[in-house]
Amino acid sequence: MSDALDELVDVPPEEFVAARTQLAARLKSEGKDGEAAEVKKLRKPSVRQWVVDQVRRHHAAEVDALRVASSDVAQAQEDAITGGDRDALRDATAKRRDAVEAVEQAVDEILTRYGRPASYRDVVLAAIESAVTEEVASGTFGVRDDLQLPERPKQEPRRDRTAERRAALAQAAVEAAESRVRRARDELDKAEAELEAIKARYRTNV
Numbered sequence: 618m619s620d621a622l623d624e625l626v627d628v629p630p631e632e633f634v635a636a637r638t639q640l641a642a643r644l645k646s647e648g649k650d651g652e653a654a655e656v657k658k659l660r661k662p663s664v665r666q667w668v669v670d671q672v673r674r675h676h677a678a679e680v681d682a683l684r685v686a687s688s689d690v691a692q693a694q695e696d697a698i699t700g701g702d703r704d705a706l707r708d709a710t711a712k713r714r715d716a717v718e719a720v721e722q723a724v725d726e727i728l729t730r731y732g733r734p735a736s737y738r739d740v741v742l743a744a745i746e747s748a749v750t751e752e753v754a755s756g757t758f759g760v761r762d763d764l765q766l767p768e769r770p771k772q773e774p775r776r777d778r779t780a781e782r783r784a785a786l787a788q789a790a791v792e793a794a795e796s797r798v799r800r801a802r803d804e805l806d807k808a809e810a811e812l813e814a815i816k817a818r819y820r821t822n823v
Contacts, residue, residue: 625659626670629731633661665805668727668741669748676723680745683720686713688753720745736804739797 628636637659644653662670673680686709693709724741728734 626674630662630664630667664733665737665740665744668733668737669744671727671731672720672723672741672745675727679719679723680749683716684749684753686716687749689713691753717746734808736801736808739801740805743798
């Protein structure tokens with residue numbers, strides 16, 4: 618079945634239904650009724666998911682590097698929590714940042730190669746980052762839920778104003794990123810609507 622799926626993975630969403638029908642018919646003519654039935658069940662991918670698949674397929678090395686870097690950050694984060702070693706976490710975070718930039722370039726290459734709008738960039742990158750993080754770092758914020766934390770002596774709570782400022786900056790960064798994603802989705806919806814309008818106008822003129 619994997620060979621049959623390979624024939625569809627690079628097919629653009631606009632051509633997917635026709636390609637799926639043709640492949641199912643061919644499999645059935647070859648006596649592979651079971652495979653043909655499975656192919657018929659395949660859903661047409663969204664443009665976003667299709668671009669994600671193209672990046673993961675044609676830029677597997679960059680995605681693998683992000684996976685390794687994310688795993689290293691998760692481990693360094695645990696080490697920092699349990700042992701206080703923050704230098705390793707800083708280095709791992711810097712390497713992951715480089716890996717993210719490489720994936721960003723891969724996304725741009727795929728969008729350019731297939732003539733897709735740049736408005737897909739942020740949502741595709743976010744989808745890849747999210748999937749990779751789930752693969753390598755389960756739990757909350759990449760920290761394992763069963764992580765054993767070292768016991769600390771009890772002391773009177775004291776406000777850490779530096780930590781509070783950092784938390785505020787981190788929250789602002791998250792909100793800014795969410796805003797960019799929302800704008801990207803709005804641009805994507807607008808681009809798709811314009812595309813459908815153009816297609817409809819073309820069909821009417823023909």
